[in-house]
Amino acid sequence: MTDQHPENHLATRITERGPIRTIGVIGMGYVGIPAAVLFADIPGITHVYGFQRDSKTSGYKIAMLNRGESPLKGEEPGLEPLLRKVVDAGTFSCTPDFSKIADCDAVCLAIQTPFLDPADLLPDFTPLIDGLRHVGRNLRPGMLVVLESTITPGTTAGMAREILEEESGLVAGRDFALAHAPERVMVGRLLRNIREHDRIVGGIDPVSTARAVELYTPVLTTGRVIPMTATAAEVTKTAENTFRDLQIAAANQLALYCEAMGVNFYDVRAGIDSLKGEGITRAILWPGAGVGGHCLTKDTYHLERGVQLAAEAGMSAEAALDYPEGRPSLYTLARDINDFMPAHMLHLTEAALAEAGKALSGATIALLGWAFINDSDDARNSPSEPYFKAATAAGAAVRVHDPWVDPATSPDLPSPDQPDGGLTMDLEQALAGADAVVIFTGHAAYRGLVPEDVKRLSGCEQPVIVDGRNVVEPEEWVTAGFVYKGVGRGEWN
Numbered sequence: 001m002t003d004q005h006p007e008n009h010l011a012t013r014i015t016e017r018g019p020i021r022t023i024g025v026i027g028m029g030y031v032g033i034p035a036a037v038l039f040a041d042i043p044g045i046t047h048v049y050g051f052q053r054d055s056k057t058s059g060y061k062i063a064m065l066n067r068g069e070s071p072l073k074g075e076e077p078g079l080e081p082l083l084r085k086v087v088d089a090g091t092f093s094c095t096p097d098f099s100k101i102a103d104c105d106a107v108c109l110a111i112q113t114p115f116l117d118p119a120d121l122l123p124d125f126t127p128l129i130d131g132l133r134h135v136g137r138n139l140r141p142g143m144l145v146v147l148e149s150t151i152t153p154g155t156t157a158g159m160a161r162e163i164l165e166e167e168s169g170l171v172a173g174r175d176f177a178l179a180h181a182p183e184r185v186m187v188g189r190l191l192r193n194i195r196e197h198d199r200i201v202g203g204i205d206p207v208s209t210a211r212a213v214e215l216y217t218p219v220l221t222t223g224r225v226i227p228m229t230a231t232a233a234e235v236t237k238t239a240e241n242t243f244r245d246l247q248i249a250a251a252n253q254l255a256l257y258c259e260a261m262g263v264n265f266y267d268v269r270a271g272i273d274s275l276k277g278e279g280i281t282r283a284i285l286w287p288g289a290g291v292g293g294h295c296l297t298k299d300t301y302h303l304e305r306g307v308q309l310a311a312e313a314g315m316s317a318e319a320a321l322d323y324p325e326g327r328p329s330l331y332t333l334a335r336d337i338n339d340f341m342p343a344h345m346l347h348l349t350e351a352a353l354a355e356a357g358k359a360l361s362g363a364t365i366a367l368l369g370w371a372f373i374n375d376s377d378d379a380r381n382s383p384s385e386p387y388f389k390a391a392t393a394a395g396a397a398v399r400v401h402d403p404w405v406d407p408a409t410s411p412d413l414p415s416p417d418q419p420d421g422g423l424t425m426d427l428e429q430a431l432a433g434a435d436a437v438v439i440f441t442g443h444a445a446y447r448g449l450v451p452e453d454v455k456r457l458s459g460c461e462q463p464v465i466v467d468g469r470n471v472v473e474p475e476e477w478v479t480a481g482f483v484y485k486g487v488g489r490g491e492w493n
């Protein structure tokens, strides 16, 4: 007998299975580890398996986690004590044995989804597909499968569903529940973000959504669950970062206009920001040397690809995208503007050196900041990198400093072929002989730079400073004999 209402079939299977007691989280990384230990700390949960493949690069995490030690870099308040608590309580264990997925009521996939090559902007779903196959082979009726990874809209109801059904012989929405619940964590506040941020939860059908809401609700403290469809959840995640990137691009473009008109962007920003009130406040962000990191540099392209795939999938006529003929996407244009900012920083450097009677070729540049974000060692997709490459190609000698990024442990070095990768944590070493000091990251250490000290350390009669994060006070540096340029600052010499 074919069930006219497959979701009722699923509801029956879920009822038969009862409340969620055993959970699996695949991918013991920045997202998976906090998710797993928070699940394991919920009263009534019997066990949480942290599934981690025993790979060369990450297999070491298995033993570490089972000892109650976190393999994550940097400070994560509360994480290790909670990990130790649930390991000691026996409610969490890490394993490479995927067959234990069959014992779970719910399985979450928190696997990385990098872009293979920034040039083609296509995501590398290989690790995620491998994880989905492991789940499919161990899938049981009534189970809930949740994708937490950041994915292209359409992936949950499309590729993921197909793989799970192919591997299991079961039918999504009839035999098992399937949903997407994107992560909004930020490194340094993983546990807090999961507990306090609202949680978007989207199923491929209402029963799947309800089961996913049941899974995540006990984890939240001040956050609330926001239910929707799986594809809407995928669009929400990618669009929330697309919008942030767009807002930054709007600030960057206005900063370029202000420079061209000899106007101080920060005066204009204060003016715009003074407009307060319901419906008229402006969300103006900050211009800078560029946009880096793992989220904003990619999520726009996930969103764009989602629209493209929907069109190619021949969605119903009304789903075809209606957009001004031949016009580029506003969002990819925003990406282009943000990706232009390192080039703008080089133009500012060249102009400032020219005012000091020097050329870019043959100049020595102290590039301050390799991390993509303030007071962090995270250098993923750092805007400093394209600047470093372009300045070096133009004949400048570039010395990179960052007080947080340790050359000995950093996977992304300015020039790996150099003994220390062209990166130093010693500011005096970086400043020695510099014709130009160029600030790329708003580290607190750079806010306290004293112009006279920097000039002395550089040994340069008329040095140059280019401020990409508005962290120094122009007048102090001009008075100390620097040629000053700053993003959005116009003429200050």
Ligand SMILES: NC(=O)c1ccc[n+]([C@@H]2O[C@H](COP(=O)([O-])OP(=O)(O)OC[C@H]3O[C@@H](n4cnc5c(N)ncnc54)[C@H](O)[C@@H]3O)[C@@H](O)[C@H]2O)c1
Binding pocket: 026, 027, 028, 029, 030, 031, 032, 051, 052, 053, 055, 058, 061, 110, 111, 112, 113, 127, 128, 130, 131, 148, 149, 150, 151, 183, 184, 185, 186, 187
């Ligand atoms: N890190 C963040 O701040 C953050 C924030 C929001 C969203 N996200 C998204 O969450 C996802 C995970 O990101 P992350 O930072 O935790 O990645 P990560 O690289 O830190 O962790 C991924 C883990 O999964 C493991 N893994 C990969 N393939 C596997 C497989 N087939 N089976 C078992 N384990 C496997 C890896 O070995 C690694 O330990 C990504 O899609 C990312 O975009 C990350």
Ligand SMILES: CC(=O)N[C@@H]1[C@@H](OP(=O)(O)OP(=O)(O)OC[C@H]2O[C@@H](n3ccc(=O)[nH]c3=O)[C@H](O)[C@@H]2O)O[C@H](CO)[C@@H](O)[C@@H]1O
Binding pocket: 183, 184, 185, 186, 240, 241, 244, 248, 285, 286, 287, 288, 289, 290, 291, 292, 293, 294, 295, 296, 372, 373, 374
């Ligand atoms: C869970 C998740 O996905 N979280 C994301 C994560 O994003 P992230 O880690 O990439 O950090 P961002 O702060 O977005 O910075 C990115 C780059 O943009 C530059 N920048 C920033 C602001 C500005 O006004 N002008 C700029 O030029 C900055 O220097 C840096 O290079 O945290 C944000 C909250 O911090 C979240 O909103 C965002 O969803």
